[in-house]
Amino acid sequence: MITLSDINDKIVADYLAEQSYSLYSVRIKALLKAYGGYKGLINVWYQIKDNVTAYIVRYSGEFIADILPGADVEEIINLCKMAGGTALLCSPVYNEYNSILGTVMSINPPLLHSGSFCSADYSFTPEVNPTDYYSLLLQCNGAEFKAVLYEDFVADLSHRMRKDTAMLMGCYLENRLISCAAATAIYKGGAVIAGVATLQNYRKNGLATAVVTMLCKNLFHNDVEKIYLQRDKNKNYSLYNNIGFENIGDFQQVELL
Numbered sequence: 001m002i003t004l005s006d007i008n009d010k011i012v013a014d015y016l017a018e019q020s021y022s023l024y025s026v027r028i029k030a031l032l033k034a035y036g037g038y039k040g041l042i043n044v045w046y047q048i049k050d051n052v053t054a055y056i057v058r059y060s061g062e063f064i065a066d067i068l069p070g071a072d073v074e075e076i077i078n079l080c081k082m083a084g085g086t087a088l089l090c091s092p093v094y095n096e097y098n099s100i101l102g103t104v105m106s107i108n109p110p111l112l113h114s115g116s117f118c119s120a121d122y123s124f125t126p127e128v129n130p131t132d133y134y135s136l137l138l139q140c141n142g143a144e145f146k147a148v149l150y151e152d153f154v155a156d157l158s159h160r161m162r163k164d165t166a167m168l169m170g171c172y173l174e175n176r177l178i179s180c181a182a183a184t185a186i187y188k189g190g191a192v193i194a195g196v197a198t199l200q201n202y203r204k205n206g207l208a209t210a211v212v213t214m215l216c217k218n219l220f221h222n223d224v225e226k227i228y229l230q231r232d233k234n235k236n237y238s239l240y241n242n243i244g245f246e247n248i249g250d251f252q253q254v255e256l257l
Helices: 010-017 023-035 073-082 130-144 150-162 207-221 237-243
Strands: 002-005 042-048 052-059 062-067 087-090 099-107 123-125 167-173 176-187 190-198 226-231 246-255
Touching: 002 073, 010 023, 010 042, 010 052, 023 042, 023 052, 023 062, 023 087, 023 150, 023 176, 023 190, 023 226, 042 073, 052 073, 062 073, 073 087, 099 237, 123 207, 130 150, 130 167, 130 176, 130 190, 150 176, 167 207, 176 207, 190 207, 207 226, 207 237, 226 237
Parallel strands: 062 087, 190 226
Antiparallel strands: 002 042, 042 052, 052 062, 087 246, 099 226, 099 246, 123 167, 167 176, 176 190
16 A cells, blocks of 8 residues: 655654665655655655555656565556656666666775876866756756756755755866766765766866765765765766776666656
């Protein structure tokens, strides 16, 4: 049985208080911290048999499920479809044709990479304007990123940063943002990195390694104990492995439309 809940429910409150983390639980808990008090912006459900078998959150039409042993996956998929979702992020438990699989990596301190970075002409800072970051992603991803509206992206990221559930690390050259990494979900001991981008003309200079490593160090300094990221199965393994990330499994994105 799946029950619609809210952040004040004891079952959800107990979930938020747990110290165990995964890619999915960090994303869900960070969303609940950032938006749980705003009616209509976020929905949370839990599936329960004898025990809770899944936690599910919807934000902006997309779902994330923290699926636990004994979960009824078909019931979760049906909920997401009936609620009008466009996609579901979860562990690889659903075998339909419209599912995209990728790799989950994680790291905990200390980082393997400890060298100095790049040229003295570059400056690195966590004080990145979300508008600059949006522009960088647009230049790197082109039409693919235009589906994310400027107003929605900047408002969401700015809100997450105010709620201490997101963090940026940028590299500037002559006041121009040329490389950036974002932790888009932070909750107590866990964080998720997403959206690493470097302008085409500045690649192969170690900038992605630099911004990711510095972002990780900032997160560890702020009491994060484990950092996760998602990557395409055939991309960027060497980049993240050289920093200290290791493959820990796969993730699945179920396309619901």
